[in-house]
């Protein structure tokens with residue numbers, strides 16, 4: 001395994017931000033979940049996601065947004081929606097040439113959040 005933090009393997013904050021910008025554009029355009037992001041301020045969500053990923057991967061950031069349960073409460077989010085979002089994230093990570101092993105580490109970090117994000121079971 002690498003000595004580098006996951007944050008460093010993602011290329012640092014600027015790289016994460018570029019990827020999150022791409023991710024939010026793709027989320028809005030996705031036929032499965034795009035409607036749920038229709039009213040979302042893309043710039044703000046990308047910024048929140050960047051801080052969240054940066055902090056969670058060991059970077060020098062502090063995510064100050066809502067916890068995942070509060071952020072998604074009141075939305076209709078199914079397992080299929082969650083899986084669709086993960087697929088879109090994989091597309092963005094491929095676009096930015098994130099190595100597959102690093103992608104798997106990011107995904108395994110996000111996977112447990114399904115408990116707080118999925119509202120319809």
Ligand code: HEM
Nearest residue numbers: 033036039040041048049065066071081082085110113117
């Ligand atoms: C691991 C999966 C997910 C993570 C890490 C995540 C993360 C986040 C974060 C950080 C925010 C911003 C909270 C804030 O502004 O304080 C947010 C908001 C939101 N999320 Fe998620 N999310 C996930 C899954 C989903 C899914 C599956 C959907 C629906 C398909 C979804 C829909 C939304 C929407 C609509 C917002 C509100 C954006 C706005 O302010 O307009 N999220 N999410």
